[in-house]
Amino acid sequence: MFQKGWGHAVVGLQHTATIEPWLPLLLFAVLFGLSMDYHVFLLSRIRERYEETQNNRHAVAFGLRTTGKLITGAALIMVVVFSGFASAELVEFQQMGFGLAIAVLLDATLVRSVLVPATMIVLGRLHWYLPASLRWLPDLHRIRSTDPAPGGAV
8 A cells, every 4th residue: 555555545645665664573563462462362261161161162152252342342442543643644653553453453353253263163172282392381270269369368
């Protein structure tokens, strides 16, 4: 859109010959953080339900149902904020805002709502498999309300 000029006038963006050199690194860092945030929301709910029921398909459906509104709402807020950057006069801010807005929208709609759940259902129990070489990792479970508080505090 910025370099080739396709549709830049429709959305009110400037046409420029280059993408700012720092922009891909910034986009990667911000988008990785945001996508992991959405991923933690979704997978924590799926994992909790899977531990309770041992039914993978039911757990994935439950995770989508309980986090769908949260992920969609957070993504829409971020898209609006990043679109505000895209409406700036400086082409650097337009590139950053447009890139972040489109990427968050695609991540929240296609990746978190379609690709991750579909992959989890296709893989079934395999996606919970931990290779023997990683068995040294700590086995973390939720602290239940009946468990004593860490450090002996009640």
